[in-house]
Amino acid sequence: MIKRFLDIVVSALGLIFLAPVLGITAWQIRRKLGSPVFFRQTRPGKGGTPFEMIKFRTMLDAVAKNGNPLPDDQRITSFGQFLRSTSLDELPELWNVLKGDMSLVGPRPLLMEYLPLYSSEQYRRHNVRPGVTGWAQVNGRNALSWDEKFRMDVWYVDNQSFWLDMKILFLTVLKVVKRDGISQDGKATMTKFGGNDS
Template sequence: MSKRLCDIVASFCGLLLLAPVIAIVAWQIRRKLGSPVLFRQMRPGLNGEPFEMIKFRTMRDAVDVVGNPLPDSERMTPFGSFLRSSSLDELPELWNVLKGDMSLVGPRPLLMEYLSLYSPEQYRRHLVRPGVTGWAQVNGRNSLSWEKKFELDIWYVDNHTFWLDVKIVFLTIKKVVLRDGINEGGEASMSKFTGTK
């Protein structure tokens, strides 16, 4: 079975089986954080082509006196932290997988602004579809340095197989249960990539 066919079957079954969970999470976000329920952002996909990634929203709207968004740590709520630590915020990405924007397993889709900062070797992470989970996620997630994360991404690009993907999925479930490697140094999210020095 091809990787794409596996993605279609897995994402369709996941959306079907997890529909009650997705509905409950969406209702709780609407009640606790308001609208919109979904967070949408353009991310680079296969070969760096942009696509709209969707996740559940985890932060409240909060701005300073001139209208600029407050830092992530000030906009994050306990409920949002729970969504991230449990990876429930990632569930809508199954729709991206079904559409073909993403794969179940692959390098995580990062920000469009990073494309110009990659070395030629780091850019190779875009030779495969980005994933809901990946080799870097099961080997440290946000506790890794950017350089180590990219190293693991490139290793996956060069070595991915069906059985490696199965292993990564099961290791991901284990990581989620243990809530391991969720953020870096207590920050709400990973610090920004500024290029390899």
């Protein structure tokens, strides 16, 4: 109950006080990347229940001759990379937190297509609401391997507490300032999870 109360209060205040930042960021995205301003995607929430996550868009809608989207590193611009490195692209997720789809702290919501690929232990990351930030994000973020990330997610599920959440939020601010772990080496973001045998 304390965690949910904190989520509601912080996300509501964040949306109010960060409204100028949200407005300027949206305007710059519209000017530099075009429409739509927001990136919406169905992600698994608590228990694997789908919800629509909302972020600021960071990539161009560039496609190859066959109509498929170009690789991430060919679609992301320097402006998009700036949004990601400063985590400005994540700010609209405060709306997801306010609605109850997400929490401020928890395992990051990944792709729906990963659900059948998890081991039973890895699937336990869905025993809590996904978070805007989490234990894996302050311990390497996208620079971690999938195995490391999942182990940290499950560790958080087993050890979550008010004070751990406060620690993660504090460390998140430090990570954003330092811009650590934005991507894996040689990748624009992170390689896709292909299952435990890949």
